[in-house]
Amino acid sequence: MLQLKPTKARVIFHIDMNCFYASVEMAYNPKLKGLPLAIAGNPEERKGIIVTSSYEARAQGVKTTMPIWQARKLCPNLKILKPNFPRYQAASTEIFKFLASITPYVEPVSIDEGYIDVTDIDYEGGPVQLAHDIQKTIKDTLDLPCSIGIAPNKFLAKMASDMKKPLGVTILRKRDIHQKLWVLPIEEMYGVGNKTAEKLRKLGVETIKDLAEKDVYVLKQLLGINGVRLKNRANGIDVRPVDPDAVHDFKSIGSSQTLPEDTTDELELFQLMNELARNIERRMKRKEAVARTVQLMIRYHDRKTVTRSKALPMYIDDKEALVRVAKELFQLNWTGDPIRLLGITAQDLAEKHQVAQQLDLFTYEKNVEKDKLNSVIDELTTKYGKNPFIELKQKEKTDNTIYPRTSFQKDFLQEFLKEK
Known part of the structure; x- marks a missing residue:
């Protein structure tokens, strides 16, 4: 793992692509720009939900995870496209390749967001100018908007990138957390889901400030070690490094x-x-x-x-x-x-x-059956000159690449590694 110099205050960027899937579709087909656009699977079925939507659609109440029928009711002129995952993966790969050309300290966390550590980069104009130039380069070359948070640690950088969208560049220093962070409702804190927020509200924790000042013993009793972690982050404390190897996890x-x-x-x-x-x-x-x-x-x-x-x-x-x-x-x-x-x-x-x-009896018998199947495949391959099952397997792989279910955000990271 790459080691960072501990002597310097860290400068971390969180790069968050804005409405990523919808933005990629608009870059691919500029005629979609300015339209209320949503990406969703299975538009004909009830199980179809909105994966993401453009800001024009959001302005009319369309939200992520909303059922399609409800989105159409709110926005009758909503344009809905099925996901094109290979297209999104290709765009994401280009983004992370570009970030890796700036610094080796790149940590993708999903297909459309990641951290970079620019502490040791000597850039004319400083970190803020670097963030603006990164944002402009991604917009100019890929026609994709992003927001960037600048902070001394990953948590604050993540919170900063959410403060101005689209195309925002936001600085969040520890000395700023009283004015910029603590005033936010508790459910807007990264790492606090709806259930955790509900539990915290029962303790009288309404804002991030309330969490920062809450007794750590009470939080630990309620949420375990995560209560301690959340209190630290509410106080601007996060010692996690930007880890390029975290993609393996x-x-x-x-x-x-x-x-x-x-x-x-x-x-x-x-x-x-x-x-x-x-x-x-x-x-x-x-x-x-x-x-x-x-x-x-x-x-x-x-x-x-x-x-x-x-x-x-x-x-x-x-x-x-x-x-x-x-x-x-x-x-x-x-x-x-x-x-x-x-x-x-x-x-x-x-x-x-x-x-x-x-190996117990069950797995032993199963492995024997697999060996028999492999022997049959080998015989057919010898007879016909190729494995007759390859075509079926490739078709399955192609289908699943186009229409994956719940894993695409994480699985793409392995593909990113192969591209490096």
Whole structure:
């Protein structure tokens, strides 16, 4: 890992692309500029939700995660496009290549945002001019807008980039947090979700200032170590480095889907579990990962959500094992009420090469069956001169590249590594 010089006060940028998917589409087709535009999957089905939208659409009330029917009601002239993930990935790769040409300290955190450490860059005009020039270069070369936060640490840089959109450059120093940060409602703090905000409000924490001044023992009792972390960040304390190697980290792989209609049909629910597990298996194979915990998420018709997990005695990486555990959790926890959404997540991941193979009778028999299948494939390859399954596998890969479900934001990071 690259090491930073500790003697200098750090200067961190958070680069946040504005309405990224919509902006890429507008750069690709300038006729879309100025129109209320949204990117959404499955426009014909209820499960279709808004992934992102242009500022013109947002001005009419269209928001991310909003159902398409609701967005159309608010904005009848809304233009909706299906996601084009290869297009977004290509644009993101160019952005991060450009950032990597400025400094080796680049940490992508998703397809449309990342941190860079420019502490040791001697730039004429200083960090603020550098931020403006980065912003202008990305806009001029790719026709994509971004906002940049400048701060002494990652948390403050992230908060700063959110303060002015689009095309903002915002400085947030520790001495500024009383005027710029503490006045914000608690739910606007990065790292505080709706559930955490609800818990904090019960303690009388309404603003980030309230959190910064709250007794640390009370916060730890409520939120565990995360309470301590949030209090530190509310006070402008964040010692995390910009880590170029953080792109390697992944802790879970999940897949979820909303059903076309709320249902209690077990056959339909089990079929969906198989599909979700198949998605997870494919991604685990690609990452050469194995999991030791399986989590099931059930969201009911009234949006009440329950998550349950089970730790396993051995690592798994196949669909059958994922489904087996998911069904067990389902049968133990389903209330019988209509279900709106199911999700499965493989957790406690490890890389295969770091885990010794664990063979019991079940996995031994399974490996034998795989060996038999591989032998048949080898025979067919010898007979026909090529593997007859390659075409089918490539088609599946192509389809999943165009229409991935829940993993694209994280999976692109691995592709970014390959481009470096």
